Amino acid sequence: MTKADKFTSVRLVFAPVFFLMYMIPVWTGHLGFVSALLMLPLLGFAEFTDFLDGFYARKENKVSDFGKLFDPFADVILHLTAFFCFAITGYMPWILLMLVFYREFGMLFIRLIAVSKGTAIAARKGGKAKTVIYITGIIFSLLCESVVRLGFEVSGIIGYAKMVSLALFTIGTIASYLSFADYIKNFGKILKS
Numbered sequence: 001m002t003k004a005d006k007f008t009s010v011r012l013v014f015a016p017v018f019f020l021m022y023m024i025p026v027w028t029g030h031l032g033f034v035s036a037l038l039m040l041p042l043l044g045f046a047e048f049t050d051f052l053d054g055f056y057a058r059k060e061n062k063v064s065d066f067g068k069l070f071d072p073f074a075d076v077i078l079h080l081t082a083f084f085c086f087a088i089t090g091y092m093p094w095i096l097l098m099l100v101f102y103r104e105f106g107m108l109f110i111r112l113i114a115v116s117k118g119t120a121i122a123a124r125k126g127g128k129a130k131t132v133i134y135i136t137g138i139i140f141s142l143l144c145e146s147v148v149r150l151g152f153e154v155s156g157i158i159g160y161a162k163m164v165s166l167a168l169f170t171i172g173t174i175a176s177y178l179s180f181a182d183y184i185k186n187f188g189k190i191l192k193s
Helices: 003-028 032-059 065-088 094-116 125-149 158-192
Strands: none
Touching (some): 003 032, 032 125, 065 125, 065 158, 125 158
């Protein structure tokens, strides 16, 4: 496993850790303060590994077909985990979660078909832009939830914060389908052959 792949693995390991850290206070009513202090730095580091894996793959000239599949797979697992948590706590509507879920698994299916035909589909600009919007929505929602868990009195503004989260997640969902259409347009010949 290359250094780049090891950085990618961090996101796969962190996804269930994030889920547990986010949900234990929801299930038990305890540890909210601890989770608020830990989740944001850990999520920030997990997202930073997305930069690191690409940096080291290029620097060490080890860009591989495996990495082209492993990296987006790790991104999807981490982002869907966060989206699921936010849907449970009201920052993301379930309908948007399902639309993102369908898009992401549709894209993974397309990548698998392409690989079976000898082509590894790397991330395109639209997919990268979609990821930036996803991350923005995730970090904003996590900041809002962390403020609540730290005990600050925000009942008057949390509704507005959830509206901003809704807007970010809606834009992210639209961007995800636009990038999906771009992938279909550019790799449709491979899928038909």
